[in-house]
Amino acid sequence: TKFRIMAVAMTADEFGSAETFIQVSKPVMVTSNLPRFARKGDTFSCGAVVYNYEDKKGDMEVSARAEGAVKLSGPETQTVNVPLGAAREVTWACEAIQDGAAQVAFSVKGKKDSDGVQTKLTVSPVEKQQTLALYAATDGTQEELLDKPGNLNASADNRITLSLASTALLNLKGSMVYLMTYPYDCLEQKMSKILPVVTGAQLVEDFKLGDMAELKPQVQEILDLITDYQSAAGGFGYWKNSQPDPYVTAYALEVAQLAKQAGYTVPEQALQKAAQWLEGAFSSKVQKAYSYSSLETDTARAYAVYVLALYGQNVQSAFNNLYGKIGSLPLPAKAYLLKAAQAGGNTAQVKEKIAQGILNHIAYTPQAAYFDTPAQMPWLHMDNVKGTALALDALLYAQQPFADGFKTASWLISQLNAEGHWNNTSVNAAVFTALNTYYRAIESTEPDYAASAKLGAKELLSASFKGRTVDNPSASVPFADVYGDGAEARVTFAKKGAGMLYYTLGQVYEPLRYDKPVDAGFTVSREITTLDGQPVTEIVAGERYKITLRVKNAASRYFVVVEDFIPAGFEIINTSLATESQEQAAALNTGAYNGFERDEKYDDRIAAFADYLPAGEHTYSYLVSASVAGTFAYPSLWASQMYEPAVFGRNATETLVIK
Secondary structure, three states, X not given: OEEEEEEEEEOOOOEEEEXXXXXXXXXXXXXXXXXXXXXXXXXXXXXXXXXXXXXOOOEXXXXXXXXXXEEEEOOOEEEEEOOOOOEEEEEEEEEEOOOEEEEEEEEEEXXXXXXXXXXXXXXXXXOOOEEEEEEEEEOOEEEEEEEOOOOEOOOOOOEEEEEEEOOHHHHHHHHHHXXXXXXXXXXXHHHHHHHHHHHOHHHHHHOOOOOHHHHHHHHHHHHHOHHHHEOOOOOEOXXXXXXXXXHHHHHHHHHHHHHHHOOOOOOHHHHHHHHHHHXXXXXXOOOOOOOOOHHHHHHXXXXXXXXXXXXXXXXHHHHHHHHOOHHHOOHHHHHHHHHHHHHOOOOHHHHHHHHHHHHOOEEEOOOOEEEOOOOOOHHHOOOHHHHHHHHHHHHHHOOOOOOOXXXXXXXXXXXXXXXXXXXXXXXXXXXXXXXHHHHHHOOOOOOEEEEEEEEOOEEEEEEEEEOOOOOOOEEEEEHHHHHOOOOEEEEEXXXXXXXXXXXXXXXXXXXXXXXXXXXXXXXXXXEEEOOOOOEOOOEOOOOEEEEEEEEEEOOOEEEEEEEEEOOXXXXXXXXXXXXXXXHXXXXXXXXXXXXXXXXXXXXOEEEEEEEEEXXXXXXXXXXXXXXXOEEEEEOOEEEEEOOEXXXXXXXXXXXXXXX
């Protein structure tokens, strides 16, 4: 190991510095040369680098041992000659044979001394595990058809899952898991992650959505970081060191105030500064991150009035300005204004008028109700689901009569996507808030019935519900027992007695690979070249390459994430480090704006983010080092809208050989 020692001296008039280096080494040393991770089916070189600083002859015995998900081939011990003062790599053939943890240990024995090293890595599936889920209800009997997914990894634990419940709110589990495991670093997403824990602690406990003893410290940790997103002017931005935005500032202030009421510690001074910024945020002289439409401006103003009322500020003038044009306000603005009226102590007549304005937007399906919401509000992440949640929450929060509360809650539950959550973090948090308010305010028929789920004549699951209960019996059945040699199956859910039966039916499976690309709003591709952009015919270990991702979208897209999963033999180069070649980093600086403002680098992938991508073709490039030779799975490249995941694109699974 080489250490650098630096000294600095200065006086009022003079300055000087110096540095020197010290190198420390063992007589005999071994280090590992392994990928940081692997994917099932990868075959690669497991290397041990042996250093000799003691023995003139240099004869060494090197041994290797693997445990867990990786298998070594060849003799366990090899004898090699390493000249004095030199190093030599000794390799074994390795294969990632299954998903899970693995560890590879190397040891070296010289004439007098020895050394050893152990490296851990994780073997993952080639492509992400997929979950398809149906959430439904019946007051009698309902048959559901299952289609077996294609191109399965037959050796994986592919199953159907099913559950029975006497309340629809049990289906919040998928939303909670989605929020708490969401991987990105945006302030809105962090606030959405903690809001259910802050406001719905009782619901979380009653419905076993999480362990509050574990969740509360996570909430406090996020609250402690909120000032990292605050601008010098006082407002909050979506990202660290970004321009402030009125909507996300109001959101952060609301969540922080609710957290304070729930007993959490919040940065009082920073929040007061943010509230002051929000009060004047809609002035044309205030610099903001995004240009709102008129609908977005009215909605964000109404939200700000409500939030500032929570902070005890006098917002009557701003409230009156919005109330004066109540007939032309979009639904979300009316919902926020109703909450502002309740928080600010306005008269019953005022609240009734705003509530009626909200009810004018209601629409009905045969079994449910929702609120029609303008779609042209991308900077506020607005759609019918979020608008409906805001309307339901506001009506119940302001204690307004609403006979269709249960129908609206049922419609919100019915909008869960195939992965068991709503489309994005903002919508998930809004719906969770509304259903939590519904849970506290409304009770439906007390359950008293027996329920079952059957595959043909075979009973898969049964349960009895009597009175209020959060019981949620569940079962899982392997695909082999469900489909046999067929491609479809039918599951019948039934109940006898009073109350509604809520059930889930899902499929959890591992795709073997994707053979065809998908364009559902984005067309994506990638190219590996030399650092100066020349095509390559083969990838060689020890060399560096540039990967260019291409994203085409026919229409403008908002809040886009492009996620590229690298082969295990690659390592992403962090060009911001001083140790990296600035000349190589310059290969990424084309001078052209590509729309991507930030990225997040992980061992196995890189994610690039764009708040707005106009229609057209966009490119994003990054550098990698080919660190380990082998044959590796190259998972699909994905592009999607974070707030509309149904708008996405991916390419096919590939294979990469590093020589």
